[in-house]
Amino acid sequence: MTQADNAQDDSGVDIGLGLGLAPMSVPKSSDVLANHLRQQILEGKLVEGSALPVERALATSVGLGRQTVRDALRVLEIEGLIVTRPGRAGGSFVRRPDTATFERTLNVLVSGRGVKFHSLLEAREGLEPVAARLAALHRTDDDLVALDRVAAKMAESRGNVPLFLQCNVEWHVAVGAATHNEVIEAIVNSLSKVILRSTDIEEFNSEETMGATLEAHSRILKAIRAGDADKAASSMSKHVHVYRELVENLNVPEDIPM
Incomplete structure (x- = not known):
């Protein structure tokens, strides 16, 4: 017999009743509340910018303790679905998911899973x-216009490595935005920012490397402007492959700084 089959109450009566019942996992009240509020936000029933009831009022309305409500709101804040503002006019305000929401999730994955x-x-x-x-x-x-603006800014920042790297991220993010595909835009945005943290090293950002990057971007942008999808894809494929080879040759650390 299983442990559940042999389970007894205080009187010694078998409460498993031979049914093979396993121990049940009951969700925490804070998780239930967080799930409910999350659904309300994602379905648009709680609109962006609207204020949630204050902690005490919310606790009273749902019949839960204030600490439970506090824990639920903390979960939503970590997920980027609400923002908490201090002060007399403060409180918890609804924030719709955006690319930053995905970026936070990717950061947690990268850090938590190594x-x-x-x-x-x-x-x-x-x-x-x-x-x-x-x-x-x-x-x-x-x-x-956005791609041209970032490309010009990037060329002007060639002697300023931190600014050049930031412009590089902005350029790739602008390409993602030009897809008009929210999923791809979010992933490109997040990947570019995480990768930036690992390539901010002197050896990687030589004058030669920066020049090659500008030339590659110019070819890709030319194809995008012309509407030549095959050329744009092949040029980008070559660009990111060369980038990867450079990283491997420079022995950039595998562990990603947070």
Whole structure:
């Protein structure tokens, strides 16, 4: 017989009744409340910018303790679904998911699972050529203006490594935005920012490397502007592959700084 079959109450009566019952896992009240509020936010029933009831009022309305409510709100805050503001006019306010929400989730995954740098580069090699292809097919005039603006800023920052690296991230994010695909935009945005933290090293950011990056971006942007999806994809594929080879040759640490 199983342990559940032999389970007895204080009187010695078998409460398993021979049914093979296993111990049950009951969700915490804070998780139940967090799930309910999360669903309300995602379905748009709680609109962005609206204030949730104050902690005491919320606890009273749902019949739970204030600490339970506090724990539920903390979960939503970590997920980026609410923002807490201090002061007399403060409180908890609804925030709809955006690319920053995905970025926080990716950071937790990378840190919590010990994801290695090469895994991010492999993901980037698979994703960014697709992003470039879709950008060539769906980009608008405003997208081209944004890409041109970042490209010019990047060229001007060639002697300033931190600014150059930030502009590089902004350029790849702009390509993701030009796809007009929210999922790809969020992933490109998040990957680019995580990768930035691992490549902010002197050996990686030589004058030669920065020049090659600018030339690659120019080719990709030319194809996107022309609406040449195949050329945009192949140029981006070559760019991110060369980037990966450079990382491997420089022995960039596999552990990603947080």
